[in-house]
Amino acid sequence: MPEKVIVVGAGPVGSLAALYAAARGFDVDVYELRPDLRDPETTPLNFTKSINLALSERGINSLRKTGLPDLADDILSATFPMYGRMLHMRKNGDYIRAAQAYDARGKSLLSLDRAGLNKTLLDRLESLPNVTFHFNHKLTGADFKKRLAWFEHYSKASESNRPLEIEVPFDFMIGADGAHSAARFHLMKFIPMSYQQEYIDKLWCQFHVPPAPNGDFRIPPNYLHIWPQDEAMFIALPNLDKSFTSTLFLNRDGFSALDASGKVVEYFQSKFPGVVPDLITADELRKQFATNAHLPLISIKCSPYHFESSGVIVGDAAHAMVPFYGQGMNTGLEDVRVLFEFLDQYPADRAKALAKYSEERPADAHTMNDLALRNYQEMASDVKKPLYLLRKWIEETLDLYVPTSGWATQYSRVTFSNMRYSEVQQRAQQQAKVLNGVMGATLVTILGTGFLFARSGGLGRVKMGVLRGMCWVARRGVEIVKGYD
Template sequence: MAKGDTTKCLVIGAGPVGALAALYAARRGWNVEVYELRGDLRDDSTTPLNFTKSINLALSERGINAMRHSGSDQLLETVLSQTIPMYGRMIHGKASSRLTEESQQYDVHGRYIRAVDRAELNKLLLDELENLPNVKLCFNHKLTGADVRKRKAWFEQHVSRTQTADGAQADQDQNSSRSKEIEVDFDVILGCDGAHSNVRHHMMKSMRMNYEQSYIDTLWCEFTIPPASSATKATPSTRDGFATSPNHLHIWPQSDKMFIAIPSTDKSFTCTLFAPSADITSLEKYPDGFLPFFEANFPGAADLVGRAELRKQFAENPHLPLISIKCSPHHYGSSGVILGDAAHAMVPFYGQGMNAGLEDVRVLFEHLDAHPPNIQGRTKALEAYTTERVPDAHTINDLALANYWEMHAGVNSPLYLLRKKIEEFLSDKLPATGFATQYSRVSFSNQRYSEVANTVARQGRILFSGMILTVLLPAASWAGWWLWRYQRSSHSTIKAAQGFTGLTMLGERIGRMFT
């Protein structure tokens, strides 16, 4: 945007996507106000919206690239210094009575994704924002209404903070502050307020938005593997105080369920159980069956968590659903935009939820930068953003859902592993072919998600054709040769010979090749 742009921007939601969006807007000279329902997200006492820690996220190229273009020179370097590289999946299983670990690299070229602490990432982004003079952070503010036509928003302040005589912060009476509502004007409002977005809800009152929400028949529950100690067991890949390899995303796969673990910088692992709702309901009803269920399906995992702690965490941590949301468009006129989960909440099986949201920010501001800094220019920019982003958002939603099969079943599928090896071989040894695995395109490139899907589908057709030719061509060659030899040695009638004319001609050509 041009210097001197006085655009007033409200960012609703101070999570990673909202904080980065506010940073992009502020770097362009906009007057930015960030409103967050919860307290300061840098405060350890602030409860996450889903009431779980969920401290670990997978950061890949799309999210990294979005921060690379944020205009904050040291931000990305600082963030990356707080991450742990994960070079592949570690598949846990059992052979006879022996526990097994099998490493499957993510990328033939050695590229990797990074485990990042969500709270630490959020803190770094908010700290960066707080240092900018044109940014105002407003915590404990609930959006109660928004009119994108009149460009007005209303907020209810849940808890107000006052300064005491000794300089400490104290809460005023919460009941008296709840009725306090403020009205705020804006030029553009950015909805970064999650799957159950209030911004999206109020935008839908002023426009025709197609909206699709669905749940899969799987629930999830969070667990923690503590750092390695004498109190818990460790796997053979344990290193540097971690109970198992710190440089892998760990998976205990089953046909319809799985248990995963992602490393943290404090040497623990944040783990998630994904299982059909019927299984979870049964375990809730009959808790004595939990440990036998866990040991039968995820061998060795209970020893890493600790058996007593495993039961305790299952009883205390919530068992939550997985939601998928698609909507279109992602904007209204020149005044409203939704980003991240507000626009495309997805199941977590590709690790792209946060990365896609951060990429939304980069794409949005690329379009804004390409148009004049006025209402007409912003209208065209937001239209272009929706045109580009909707098909990509729908695609990654579908890919994330499909990747559930890959994570709990595909990792043990010979056909899936064969295709992966062929594509990696071609990518490594014959790069001119342009082949690459779907995972590497999604996680290690900035190619549009919709283009990834089209490219991978084309690769699949080529590989399938090649496999068919590999099987059928030798068979056809043998059959042609046999018919050619048969005709030469037999005295069959002309009518019979004419019946084989087509095959005979093919056989003659092939026969000459072998004689």
């Protein structure tokens, strides 16, 4: 008789985990707190809103490894390629747009609607005979030793008008119920789990940019558009219907000040050129700012992820991260692939497979959490700086013209490869040491040559200016590569 696998959470990561389990012959029950999002009468709650997703290689690879034909192709058909960032700035008083490619070889991120991805996964699950959905079910308890779970069913009331509590036996539970995971909470009662939670000093508010009156995109579509303003940032990702999903990131005090003053339009006009009224009318901007929730951004790390052979957590339940690297969903989908690779490796010993997963995966997830936190600085500030562009050019040139060296940018390895995140960071640190050494030696050589040149007969003003310029370039080169330390 097939083992019973319970998946708690029917978001993209939970749905993919259910697909992996079902494809391996388990009887799969999916429990979800919310109603079925495919039901047209379902009204999403504020906390179910999500910043538009950026699907990259790790997520695509995980979709392909389900063993279900055409699943990845179905999902990819509803994506829109973004080949780089488009920066929107003022320079010398003029509004300019500047493109920055993501990858020297033209690789792209794929803009994807979260609800569309989720619906596709749910539809595929529903077509499988060994999968059962249980919507409107809240996990209220779990005993991972006795392998029992308790849920409150909100669509069925008891005689006392309270939700009906049901007891469910299981062989294996996969918790994929988000940052505020009930599965993680109950798992903590059975293992000494290290847990770290941080709310950063940034909130986010989502906006909708409609298509232009002629039905086309209002701005070039194949980019992730960024309005970088150091303490604030506005971004826009393209959708298939020629609209954009946009997000304002701003610290809490900034949101409070705008709430109090009501000067949202004035703020956008001063900080984000080309948004009002070109993308959003002033009235619509005020309305969306007042109506759409101002939501927090959380970063969560924990370890281990499992208990014996009966329970494990994946996705945001294990490692919620801020969205600034676009890897949160990709990391969660990759969790599922890595988890089931260990389960396939040890089919007769699930406890060992889960122990291996908990031994390996937290290091990668914690690395990505840290990279995501640091990447706000790059998106909101560094992308405007010549030094950042020079560093990017040096690394991409080495990648393109000296491929045997194995050189690549950190961004490319994170986004366009399946290399472990922890190894990506190690490679970046090794490259930084090499570049620091080269640039340091270059600086010493320039200074030494200049000194000998001066001793041999002196330098005129022009020659001294050239020498100073050479020294400035060398110093800047050292500063550039030190940014990777």
